[in-house]
Amino acid sequence: MKEADLMLKHPLAKYLRQERMPHIWCEGCGNGILLNSFLEGLDELKQNLDRIVVVSGIGCIGRAAGYINVDSFHTTHGRAIPFATGVKLANPNLKVVVISGDGDLFAIGGNHFIHAARRNVDIKVICANNFNYGMTGGQYGPTTPLGSWTTTTPYGNIEHPFNLVHLAAASGAVYVARWTTLQVRRLKNSIKKALQKEGFSLVEVISPCPEIFDRYNKLGTAVDVMKWFKLISQVKHGYDPAKAEVAKNKIIVGEFVDIEKPSYGRLLREMTANVQDKLKGEK
Amino acid sequence: MPQKLWREPLDAQKTKLPKAEICIITDLCKGCGFCIEFCPKNVLEQSEQLNKKGKHPPEVTDESSCALCGFCTAICPEFAIFVVEKKGENNVGNEEKE
Amino acid sequence: MGMKKKSRSVLSGVHFLSGDLACAEGAIAAGCRFFGGYPITPATEIAERMARRMPEVEGIYVQMEDEIGAIAAVIGASYAGKKAMTATSGPGFSLMQENIGLAVMTEAPLVIVDIMRGGPSTGQPTMPGQQDVMQAKWGSHGDYEIIALTPSSVQEMFDLTIECFNLSEIYRVPVMLLADEIIGHMWERVEIPPAKEIATINRKKPDVSPNEYLPFKPDQNLVPPMACFGEGYHFHATGLTHDETGTPKTVSIEEQSKLVKRLCEKIRKNVDKIVKVEEVMLEDADVAVLAYGITSRAALSAVRKARSIGIKAGLLRLITIWPFPEKLVANIAQQVQAIIVPEMNCGQLVREVERAAKTTAVSLLSKLGEDPHRPIEIVKALRKVTK
Numbered sequence: 222m223k224e225a226d227l228m229l230k231h232p233l234a235k236y237l238r239q240e241r242m243p244h245i246w247c248e249g250c251g252n253g254i255l256l257n258s259f260l261e262g263l264d265e266l267k268q269n270l271d272r273i274v275v276v277s278g279i280g281c282i283g284r285a286a287g288y289i290n291v292d293s294f295h296t297t298h299g300r301a302i303p304f305a306t307g308v309k310l311a312n313p314n315l316k317v318v319v320i321s322g323d324g325d326l327f328a329i330g331g332n333h334f335i336h337a338a339r340r341n342v343d344i345k346v347i348c349a350n351n352f353n354y355g356m357t358g359g360q361y362g363p364t365t366p367l368g369s370w371t372t373t374t375p376y377g378n379i380e381h382p383f384n385l386v387h388l389a390a391a392s393g394a395v396y397v398a399r400w401t402t403l404q405v406r407r408l409k410n411s412i413k414k415a416l417q418k419e420g421f422s423l424v425e426v427i428s429p430c431p432e433i434f435d436r437y438n439k440l441g442t443a444v445d446v447m448k449w450f451k452l453i454s455q456v457k458h459g460y461d462p463a464k465a466e467v468a469k470n471k472i473i474v475g476e477f478v479d480i481e482k483p484s485y486g487r488l489l490r491e492m493t494a495n496v497q498d499k500l501k502g503e504k
Numbered sequence: 505m506p507q508k509l510w511r512e513p514l515d516a517q518k519t520k521l522p523k524a525e526i527c528i529i530t531d532l533c534k535g536c537g538f539c540i541e542f543c544p545k546n547v548l549e550q551s552e553q554l555n556k557k558g559k560h561p562p563e564v565t566d567e568s569s570c571a572l573c574g575f576c577t578a579i580c581p582e583f584a585i586f587v588v589e590k591k592g593e594n595n596v597g598n599e600e601k602e
Numbered sequence: 603m604g605m606k607k608k609s610r611s612v613l614s615g616v617h618f619l620s621g622d623l624a625c626a627e628g629a630i631a632a633g634c635r636f637f638g639g640y641p642i643t644p645a646t647e648i649a650e651r652m653a654r655r656m657p658e659v660e661g662i663y664v665q666m667e668d669e670i671g672a673i674a675a676v677i678g679a680s681y682a683g684k685k686a687m688t689a690t691s692g693p694g695f696s697l698m699q700e701n702i703g704l705a706v707m708t709e710a711p712l713v714i715v716d717i718m719r720g721g722p723s724t725g726q727p728t729m730p731g732q733q734d735v736m737q738a739k740w741g742s743h744g745d746y747e748i749i750a751l752t753p754s755s756v757q758e759m760f761d762l763t764i765e766c767f768n769l770s771e772i773y774r775v776p777v778m779l780l781a782d783e784i785i786g787h788m789w790e791r792v793e794i795p796p797a798k799e800i801a802t803i804n805r806k807k808p809d810v811s812p813n814e815y816l817p818f819k820p821d822q823n824l825v826p827p828m829a830c831f832g833e834g835y836h837f838h839a840t841g842l843t844h845d846e847t848g849t850p851k852t853v854s855i856e857e858q859s860k861l862v863k864r865l866c867e868k869i870r871k872n873v874d875k876i877v878k879v880e881e882v883m884l885e886d887a888d889v890a891v892l893a894y895g896i897t898s899r900a901a902l903s904a905v906r907k908a909r910s911i912g913i914k915a916g917l918l919r920l921i922t923i924w925p926f927p928e929k930l931v932a933n934i935a936q937q938v939q940a941i942i943v944p945e946m947n948c949g950q951l952v953r954e955v956e957r958a959a960k961t962t963a964v965s966l967l968s969k970l971g972e973d974p975h976r977p978i979e980i981v982k983a984l985r986k987v988t989k
């Protein structure tokens with residue numbers, strides 16, 4: 222069988238814009254695994270693809286939106302979440318997913334993140350956390366661990382990183398999970414869960430960046446990094462997100478938050494319905 | 505190598521394990537080695553060949569020991585490898601569905 | 603049935619409204635059903651009116667965390683199929699600039715209202731200005747064209763807001779309503795016509811199947827028909843340079859020039875269709891006043907006054923400032939000896955006038971941080987140039 226035909230036989234082929242493959246990501250980059258898990262989640266949920274919108278910001282992972290064969294939009298750096306907010310409120314029938322990076326979502330876009338979580342807008346955020354700005358060549362960002370080497374921390378990073386699951390939980394997200402790219406099955410299950418839940422969700426995906434961050438920090442090959450993930454990951458569902466800081470010798474993974482709370486869209490629709498009822502009464 | 509079972513399942517004669525067909529789109533592979541490293545049955549190894557990208561794609565050493573777990577399909581960042589059930593031969597599971 | 607239902611979206615009748623309120627009503631009458639904003643003087647009343655009115659017409663009001671979020675949400679809502687708008691003033695307008703570029707690049711129809719106040723920076727929040735004229739045109743990076751209209755009365759705040767929506771839907775471009783603090787806060791009589799007399803235009807939809815649809819393939823008017831999210835077209839839009847399929851083309855010289863030229867041309871080619879001006883007593887004029895927005899009111903009195911004392915003056919009031927009506931200004935420049943441009947800034951649109959007027963003398967009448975020009979000041983200037 223010709224390779225092109227074989228590509229089409231891949232169980233996830235119909236979810237990819239084949240003409241744009243191969244993607245731009247480096248050998249061993251976790252972004253491809255994240256994309257794979259997301260598509261498998263979509264597949265298993267048998268989602269109506271006409272109703273899915275994928276939005277991304279700018280960065281290596283920001284290209285994900287362009288590879289997925291649904292309605293998709295590649296916004297400016299940091300602005301995927303407010304764009305997605307507009308989409309979701311304007312058409313509540315759509316399922317809106319944001320796939321973006323640690324820098325995009327938590328540095329330049331950090332304010333949008335906490336406010337969307339606070340409002341509980343029904344969007345699902347999947348963050349590829351590779352601990353740095355990959356696209357611009359490996360500068361430090363809001364999740365870079367203390368002491369790490371990047372092109373703009375030539376003497377080691379002296380900034381304290383965000384603990385993303387804690388930030389999301391404190392901001393009001395109804396579903397918060399963290400996995401590494403090694404736990405593909407559980408990652409996929411969390412993505413499925415987020416897709417089915419109403420409200421603001423964060424799935425953090427700790428992801429190798431073998432070409433840049435991992436290389437500067439002498440973490441070895443992509444396989445080494447994945448093995449390291451395996452070694453130090455501890456699955457603890459319901460663990461206190463405040464205590465789940467990512468450390469060199471320990472990454473707590475699992476579901477941290479899974480609660481129910483009316484979404485912004487629901488409250489908005491209820492309010493609008495009340496206003497409409499009142500107006501009808503006035504007639 | 506197939507793992508040894510400590511006891512034979514009662515229906516071992518009837519239910520043959522479904523057979524796997526491992527498909528590799530060699531020119532898509534970027535040679536990260538995830539599929540090889542993390543296959544629980546060690547079914548894959550790095551081939552000597554170079555693909556168009558100048559990378560060594562995986563090759564199948566023993567398809568019959570593949571447990572069809574699909575981990576390689578799920579972990580591959582390039583959508584370059586996937587495993588499907590071989591249609592036809594000894595595929596009890598499939599027949600029952602039909 | 604057959605009973606006349608009173609429209610909640612078009613409040614037909616005669617009203618006494620402020621410019622900001624009239625703008626909100628114009629938007630609703632035009633079909634705006636999404637407002638994303640952030641409060642700022644002197645545009646806050648638009649947000650307040652929209653917060654009250656949107657639920658009445660089953661629209662959406664959302665107050666975002668800042669103006670960057672507001673414009674991003676508006677672009678998202680536009681792509682989700684709604685007519686969408688935001689309203690702000692200088693500081694917020696500055697924050698929006700990057701995403702105005704995104705709206706230009708992805709050809710998102712939307713309306714941005716800027717009620718100009720005194721700048722730079724926080725400047726004078728409650729005082730009028732016309733200092734964002736150049737920012738409206740050039741505020742985002744890269745080469746592009748937008749459309750900007752300048753109302754000079756509360757009635758025009760209503761009428762031109764509708765026009766803004768219609769133009770944005772026709773050309774798939776962000777359209778700006780550039781008013782100033784005085785127009786925004788002034789109360790005047792406004793006549794809202796019956797709903798059926800208000801012409802509203804909707805974006806052209808694709809007439810091909812999803813398989814054949816190329817999201818950025820232009821029609822003969824250089825504007826691509828627009829599918830929206832959820833309609834089954836599965837298209838991709840990006841702020842990166844892209845081809846007709848929406849695929850990023852980050853290093854292709856041809857695609858860059860093809861796309862950027864088309865984005866500019868779709869407006870430039872249609873200047874004559876887009877541009878609106880008002881000409882007063884220009885036929886036999888020896889000298890012209892070119893004004894827009896609030897200053898055009900003083901300019902009109904000044905021209906009348908000048909005529910009464912024997913100066914053959916005329917007024918060219920620009921309703922559209924971007925695209926700039928270059929040809930028109932050039933023609934008038936050939937006929938008159940001088941053009942006077944009163945502006946509430948240090949001289950912004952006057953540069954465009956000079957460019958178009960070539961050898962005809964153009965003089966700026968600049969005013970900052972106080973009341974707008976008084977007619978007598980313009981009359982004096984007219985006297986000086988005709989002496």
Ligand SMILES: Cc1ncc(C[n+]2csc(CCOP(=O)(O)OP(=O)(O)O)c2C)c(N)n1
Nearest residue numbers: 279280281282298322323324325354355356
């Ligand atoms: C306003 C703005 N500032 C800076 C940039 C440059 N820039 C592009 S991607 C990026 C960082 C992306 O990092 P992250 O979101 O972590 O994604 P990654 O590349 O690591 O996947 C930066 C700073 C930009 N595109 N826009």
Ligand code: SF4
Nearest residue numbers: 246247250281355430
């Ligand atoms: S730079 Fe890092 S994040 Fe970007 S594609 Fe390469 S490995 Fe992936």
Ligand code: SF4
Nearest residue numbers: 533534536537539580
């Ligand atoms: S996981 Fe994919 S890209 Fe990596 S070696 Fe295997 S086939 Fe190649």
Ligand SMILES: [Mg+2]
Nearest residue numbers: 322323351353
């Ligand atoms: Mg990153």
